[in-house]
Amino acid sequence: MKPYTMDFDVKARDFSSAGESSSKFRKTLLMLSIPSDIVRRASIAAYEAEMNIVIHSYGGKMHFEIYSDKIVIIAEDTGPGIKDLELAMKEGYSTAPKEVIEMGFGAGMGLPNMKRNADTMEIVNHDESGTKIVMTINF
Amino acid sequence: MYFHSVTLDRDRCKGCTNCIKRCPTEAIRVRDGKAKIIKEKCIDCGECVRVCPYHAKVVVTDDIGMMENYKYKIALPAPSLYGQFKDMTIGDILTSLQSCGFDEVFEVAYAADIVSYITRNIVKTKDYKRPIISSACPAIVRLIQQRFPSLMDNILDIMPPVEVAGKIARDEAKKKTGLKDEEIGVFFVSPCAAKVTSVKNPIGIEKSYINGVFSMRDVYSMILDKRKFVEKKIDHTSSMIGVGWANAGGESYGTSLENCLFVDGIQNVIGVLEDIELGKLDDIDFFEGLACVGGCVGGPLTVANNFVARNRIMKLKEKLNKDEATKKYIEVDFNEFMLNVKLKKSDVLNLDEDIDKAIDMMNSIDEIYKSLPGLDCGSCGSPGCRALAEDIVKGFASEYDCIFKLKDRIKILAEEINKLSIKIPPVIGSDKEVKP
Ligand code: SF4
Ligand code: SF4
Numbered sequence: 137m138k139p140y141t142m143d144f145d146v147k148a149r150d151f152s153s154a155g156e157s158s159s160k161f162r163k164t165l166l167m168l169s170i171p172s173d174i175v176r177r178a179s180i181a182a183y184e185a186e187m188n189i190v191i192h193s194y195g196g197k198m199h200f201e202i203y204s205d206k207i208v209i210i211a212e213d214t215g216p217g218i219k220d221l222e223l224a225m226k227e228g229y230s231t232a233p234k235e236v237i238e239m240g241f242g243a244g245m246g247l248p249n250m251k252r253n254a255d256t257m258e259i260v261n262h263d264e265s266g267t268k269i270v271m272t273i274n275f
Numbered sequence: 276m277y278f279h280s281v282t283l284d285r286d287r288c289k290g291c292t293n294c295i296k297r298c299p300t301e302a303i304r305v306r307d308g309k310a311k312i313i314k315e316k317c318i319d320c321g322e323c324v325r326v327c328p329y330h331a332k333v334v335v336t337d338d339i340g341m342m343e344n345y346k347y348k349i350a351l352p353a354p355s356l357y358g359q360f361k362d363m364t365i366g367d368i369l370t371s372l373q374s375c376g377f378d379e380v381f382e383v384a385y386a387a388d389i390v391s392y393i394t395r396n397i398v399k400t401k402d403y404k405r406p407i408i409s410s411a412c413p414a415i416v417r418l419i420q421q422r423f424p425s426l427m428d429n430i431l432d433i434m435p436p437v438e439v440a441g442k443i444a445r446d447e448a449k450k451k452t453g454l455k456d457e458e459i460g461v462f463f464v465s466p467c468a469a470k471v472t473s474v475k476n477p478i479g480i481e482k483s484y485i486n487g488v489f490s491m492r493d494v495y496s497m498i499l500d501k502r503k504f505v506e507k508k509i510d511h512t513s514s515m516i517g518v519g520w521a522n523a524g525g526e527s528y529g530t531s532l533e534n535c536l537f538v539d540g541i542q543n544v545i546g547v548l549e550d551i552e553l554g555k556l557d558d559i560d561f562f563e564g565l566a567c568v569g570g571c572v573g574g575p576l577t578v579a580n581n582f583v584a585r586n587r588i589m590k591l592k593e594k595l596n597k598d599e600a601t602k603k604y605i606e607v608d609f610n611e612f613m614l615n616v617k618l619k620k621s622d623v624l625n626l627d628e629d630i631d632k633a634i635d636m637m638n639s640i641d642e643i644y645k646s647l648p649g650l651d652c653g654s655c656g657s658p659g660c661r662a663l664a665e666d667i668v669k670g671f672a673s674e675y676d677c678i679f680k681l682k683d684r685i686k687i688l689a690e691e692i693n694k695l696s697i698k699i700p701p702v703i704g705s706d707k708e709v710k711p
Contacts, residue, residue, distance in 0.1 A: 140634040159549060168633045169625040172424035176552055183553050204630040249554070 185211035280471035287331035305656035321575030337487035345460025358584030384513035386440035391529030414566035441484030466574030479614030523570030
């Protein structure tokens, strides 16, 4: 069965449109009759991934695949990667710049929150060339 | 059948498409030159009532004459009524209201005091998901059922003040008069379209305690007529907390919770509900979302300008004490005032209950959407190009409802006709050779 796919470009540091792709993704999930707790978990995972691109990267893409039994979320950016992955996975650890934290973003919950809400999360790549994260949520 | 308070006056509607774009749930289409409300999607927020330049959207309320069907008549004025009049005290307003033909007036503000009291106590003992979401604005509750079903568990399970008022007033009147339930008429004086709907289609309770809902506009002029003739005799019983419910933030104040957030205006509420679902507002204890700007003083059936009314409410509150009102009800059993019918998620957004089928439809929607101009002009009668694509796939509209698509098609056909018109049949004249 052909999935429904969605693709979005995400700009670095563009806080005015930050979260838009996750919001459109969320609305689509509702229209596709996805159960409400899955909608919530998938929206959180997508939002955190999108905000990571906005806050930390040089820009990137969000890709969504929706099947009748699972959702795949792929977040991919063009760098600078995650230096210390183990630290980044710790709750409350943040490398976000001061001014971003002052805006109320980058509380160091991004990766842990994604991991908590997705059934599987794979960090395919996280070197200087960029970061690629693949998450799936099954139902 | 599901009853809706917000309806269309066909004769007044010009099909101008102003309302379709402002509807927060995309519940309106223009068809045959008239606005059509998709009743399953409408949450009765009243936005279209405010936006229609021709006043073609009307809020259907009950006829005041229906009072005559009851032996004992009780009026339940909403707190926002107190903000409608210049130079009238709450006592003056209540007395004038009673003399409009009621046997008794029971303040909804007083019931709001009780709801605040219950809230303050129950949040201490019961383990609610945070933020707790107010159940007072029915338009917002219906919005959550439709767009934020995962937040239904956060909704506070206490009856809204108007139903608490209806229940207490009814029970007391039965005791006092010895009349039967059906002989007592309880009438809400409402600023709100959504509340008219929720009396006919109750949310969270089996049956409403209210018999009829009168428009604040209708009652307003009656009160003005009576005001000259009555001497003030009724003393009101509500405190500043209950009266404060008329304004956005009033309910929050009454909870005594430390970290409350109140938001008015339906679009603003939608934004904040998204944040709540994302877990961004877990530090908030209580969320009060109100569809109308300013809260119920901005309801579609009010008369006074909502900023002026808000100010009057603040002034009236200053003169009132804080918690005198609830003393009498402190011994009351809270359980009597709790919601007891579980809220159901609404499925109206679903393209199809079968996910595979819905995915197929979504792919077709995308394809059609790509071929549309993307101007969101609304001339097709749908709120935007994406909505038209959805309507086409659902079978409610055609590609040529888009005037640009239609124009292109006409152009192609015209060219075709033009080409054909040049062709001359051989009988009339043609130098084509005839070969064996
Ligand atoms: S705003 Fe809506 S209801 Fe009012 S005239 Fe225009 S189409 Fe009709
Ligand atoms: S804010 Fe008040 S008047 Fe407006 S829809 Fe909600 S309950 Fe009704």
